[in-house]
Amino acid sequence: MTDLETYRAKAAAWCESMVPTFGKAARKGLAVEEDLALGRRYQKAKFDAGYAGINWPTDLGGQGLGHLEKITFEGEEMKHGFPNVYFGISLGMPVPVLMQFGSDREFVKERVLKALQGEEIWCQLFSEPSGGTDLAGLRTRAETDGNGWKINGQKVWTSWAQYSDYGVIVVRTDPTVAKHKGLTYFWVDMKAPGVTVRPIKLAGGDSHVNEVFFDDVKISDDHRMSPVGGGFAVALATLMIERYVATDSAGFGPHLDLFVDLAKEVRLNGRPAIEDGRIRQQIARNYAMRAGLDSINRRARLMMQAGMTPGPEGSLNKLVAVRSRQKLSELALDLQGTDAFAFDEHASLKDDWASSWINAPTGRIAGGSDETLLNTIAERILGLPQDHRPDKGIPFNQIPA
Amino acid sequence: MSILYDEGQHAIATESRRALEGRVSKDDLLPLLQTSGRYHENFWTTAKEQGWTALALPEAFGGLALGLVELGLIAHQAGRSLSGAPFLTSSFGAAKAIELYGNDTQKARWLPGLASGETIGAVAFAAGPDPLPARPGVALKAGKLGGRAVGVSGGLFADVAVVFADEGGTSVLAIADLAGVARDAIDSFDNSRCIADLTFADTPAETLVTGEAARTAALHILALQAVVTAHEQTGGAEALMETARDYALTRKAFGQPIGAFQSIKHRIAELYGLVELARANAIHAAAREEQDDFIIAAAAARLSATEAYDTAARDCVQIHGGIGVTWEIGLHLHIRRSRTLALEQGSSFFWEDVLVDRLAGGAA
Numbered sequence: 001m002t003d004l005e006t007y008r009a010k011a012a013a014w015c016e017s018m019v020p021t022f023g024k025a026a027r028k029g030l031a032v033e034e035d036l037a038l039g040r041r042y043q044k045a046k047f048d049a050g051y052a053g054i055n056w057p058t059d060l061g062g063q064g065l066g067h068l069e070k071i072t073f074e075g076e077e078m079k080h081g082f083p084n085v086y087f088g089i090s091l092g093m094p095v096p097v098l099m100q101f102g103s104d105r106e107f108v109k110e111r112v113l114k115a116l117q118g119e120e121i122w123c124q125l126f127s128e129p130s131g132g133t134d135l136a137g138l139r140t141r142a143e144t145d146g147n148g149w150k151i152n153g154q155k156v157w158t159s160w161a162q163y164s165d166y167g168v169i170v171v172r173t174d175p176t177v178a179k180h181k182g183l184t185y186f187w188v189d190m191k192a193p194g195v196t197v198r199p200i201k202l203a204g205g206d207s208h209v210n211e212v213f214f215d216d217v218k219i220s221d222d223h224r225m226s227p228v229g230g231g232f233a234v235a236l237a238t239l240m241i242e243r244y245v246a247t248d249s250a251g252f253g254p255h256l257d258l259f260v261d262l263a264k265e266v267r268l269n270g271r272p273a274i275e276d277g278r279i280r281q282q283i284a285r286n287y288a289m290r291a292g293l294d295s296i297n298r299r300a301r302l303m304m305q306a307g308m309t310p311g312p313e314g315s316l317n318k319l320v321a322v323r324s325r326q327k328l329s330e331l332a333l334d335l336q337g338t339d340a341f342a343f344d345e346h347a348s349l350k351d352d353w354a355s356s357w358i359n360a361p362t363g364r365i366a367g368g369s370d371e372t373l374l375n376t377i378a379e380r381i382l383g384l385p386q387d388h389r390p391d392k393g394i395p396f397n398q399i400p401a
Numbered sequence: 402m403s404i405l406y407d408e409g410q411h412a413i414a415t416e417s418r419r420a421l422e423g424r425v426s427k428d429d430l431l432p433l434l435q436t437s438g439r440y441h442e443n444f445w446t447t448a449k450e451q452g453w454t455a456l457a458l459p460e461a462f463g464g465l466a467l468g469l470v471e472l473g474l475i476a477h478q479a480g481r482s483l484s485g486a487p488f489l490t491s492s493f494g495a496a497k498a499i500e501l502y503g504n505d506t507q508k509a510r511w512l513p514g515l516a517s518g519e520t521i522g523a524v525a526f527a528a529g530p531d532p533l534p535a536r537p538g539v540a541l542k543a544g545k546l547g548g549r550a551v552g553v554s555g556g557l558f559a560d561v562a563v564v565f566a567d568e569g570g571t572s573v574l575a576i577a578d579l580a581g582v583a584r585d586a587i588d589s590f591d592n593s594r595c596i597a598d599l600t601f602a603d604t605p606a607e608t609l610v611t612g613e614a615a616r617t618a619a620l621h622i623l624a625l626q627a628v629v630t631a632h633e634q635t636g637g638a639e640a641l642m643e644t645a646r647d648y649a650l651t652r653k654a655f656g657q658p659i660g661a662f663q664s665i666k667h668r669i670a671e672l673y674g675l676v677e678l679a680r681a682n683a684i685h686a687a688a689r690e691e692q693d694d695f696i697i698a699a700a701a702a703r704l705s706a707t708e709a710y711d712t713a714a715r716d717c718v719q720i721h722g723g724i725g726v727t728w729e730i731g732l733h734l735h736i737r738r739s740r741t742l743a744l745e746q747g748s749s750f751f752w753e754d755v756l757v758d759r760l761a762g763g764a765a
Contacts, residue, residue, distance in 0.1 A: 284753035292678030
């Protein structure tokens with residue numbers, strides 16, 4: 001066995017051993033707060049076992065291993081439905097960016113250790129009501145206030161803000177220059193006076209995203225993580241940190257095997273649905289598509305192992321997988337007919353077609369809509385021109401509203 | 402497991418690209434459409450000279466003992482440049498059938514010629530919509546073939562054919578010298594494929610495999626060819642995606658390149674996705690040649706490659722507007738070829754069934 005295979009085997013065994021305490025059965029029927037509490041214990045167990053901060057520096061509580069070990073562990077972890085979702089953003093972007101750009105190193109170390117052990121959660125305050133894709137068009141402002149700053153405005157779609165202790169935030173500090181030049185990056189205490197978090201209930205029934213209001217929230221200048229006016233670059237760096245995460249060709253929905261099983265059970269026109277050409281075609285097409293994504297992901301891993309940078313085709317996963325999961329989930333409900341009406345809001349996305357279906361639109365939009373991703377492919381990979389942008393180069397306060 | 406190409410494989414890709422881009426042009430290919438029974442001789446000469454015919458055959462018979470991965474790289478480039486003849490795939494299929502299922506005499510008789518390219522091979526399995534018919538139109542009786550094999554790519558010039566035939570109610574895979582076999586050229590929308598109906602009349606033939614094993618063997622040969630074709634389709638789709646991109650960058654309307662309009666950008670970005678999925682599946686399938694899941698991998702490669710090339714052929718023309726449908730610009734060469742390659746080695750219907758039968762554990 002190669003070192004990585006040994007690592008995978010150990011990780012798999014550890015994950016397996018966690019199933020009784022933290023697996024799907026243990027989580028069944030828990031209220032969100034109870035599940036979060038279980039999640040904190042799971043995160044601590046990961047930390048104790050050496051599976052938290054796998055590719056982070058050891059002096060900050062990490063394991064000092066590589067990206068491959070991290071995605072290898074995540075690939076195993078993903079199979080079990082552990083309560084890790086509350087920490088995904090926190091440890092995925094804000095905390096790494098704090099490690100990279102936080103100026104007070106003692107503070108940084110303390111925060112990182114608490115975050116790794118599930119004691120503290122960080123959120124990322126980027127999107128606003130006026131736009132999510134157009135990040136640089138944000139309107140929340142910070143004005144100087146004595147030696148520090150005063151923040152006013154509103155963020156939205158902030159995942160897990162209601163449970164967060166801290167957040168990283170991009171705000172406008174100068175409206176008189178072009179939009180991406182007037183931004184500055186800070187961290188904020190989510191419990192500070194003037195911060196109000198209001199959960200948003202989503203179409204599928206859950207409320208993991210929030211509106212966050214800032215009313216005269218005062219912070220000192222040591223919260224600043226970028227030069228004044230240099231926030232956009234740090235924001236981009238934040239978004240680039242997690243370029244290569246463990247991906248899922250099922251689009252974080254049910255595996256195709258479950259669809260095949262369903263098609264074998266259900267009868268259509270008096271025959272098993274698996275014999276129906278329309279169903280067979282969908283199975284075949286979805287298999288081919290998912291197999292392609294799996295091969296792309298495997299090649300990316302091989303390239304990383306060989307010390308190369310994986311190709312840009314890795315960016316297809318989210319676009320292709322979630323979109324097709326949505327359609328396949330519709331089809332799975334169609335197959336069940338009136339039997340499909342029964343709905344459990346808390347069922348797992350990974351093995352319940354209705355849950356997968358109702359939450360698929362969220363998946364298609366979160367982290368970039370299809371249209372945004374297609375623009376990125378067209379511009380960054382294929383070298384096609386940017387869209388017409390009437391706000392380009394114009395001072396922010398002169399952009400037509 | 403998928404693979405990363407090694408240095409030698411990269412060299413094959415680069416060299417074949419250089420060779421074909423220098424020697425095959427649309428100006429050569431366009432006239433072939435309007436005449437029946439001719440192929441692009443320079444293409445085939447190049448294939449022989451470069452050793453592509455020998456690439457995936459055993460050294461003992463003049464081959465280079467490389468495999469599907471390397472042949473796939475050549476096919477990818479042939480797809481980009483539009484191959485001028487179908488023989489690379491048809492001869493490969495015939496040669497693999499002889500190599501895998503033939504006896505020493507048969508191998509010694511046919512493989513050296515197929516490896517050098519002096520002998521052209523064909524695979525005659527299909528009957529109309531059925532790539533592996535339950536009742537083939539050709540029958541083997543007392544060592545002689547009779548009946549008609551229809552729509553055989555390369556059949557017009559093939560010296561030897563591997564035939565899927567009926568022998569007293571069971572299937573048989575047989576090999577026949579085509580000297581003296583009547584061939585009727587089919588005037589097709591893609592004439593350089595040299596497609597012909599072969600009429601066997603007391604044609605001496607030798608058995609390779611019989612019974613259910615003949616069907617399994619024939620499917621294996623089809624799958625090997627399908628993986629080669631999938632690379633060719635991916636190459637064609639990639640070339641069209643790039644052509645569309647280049648056109649969208651230069652063509653202007655309403656004061657800007659049309660590539661700045663999202664309707665155009667997104668269409669091309671979607672093509673990129675299809676091409677990369679097809680590429681990933683093709684490379685994976687080529688690397689699975691010796692494995693249990695080879696048929697599944699080949700089917701997936703085949704399906705996504707057909708979808709990629711078909712879509713690219715449609716959309717590339719669409720992005721060009723009027724100029725795209727002219728004879729001279731030659732995009733119709735790809736439209737034609739995308740259909741030819743979608744039909745050779747079995748349509749998507751066939752491969753969907755092959756795939757789902759296996760995924761469902763033979764339930765259907």
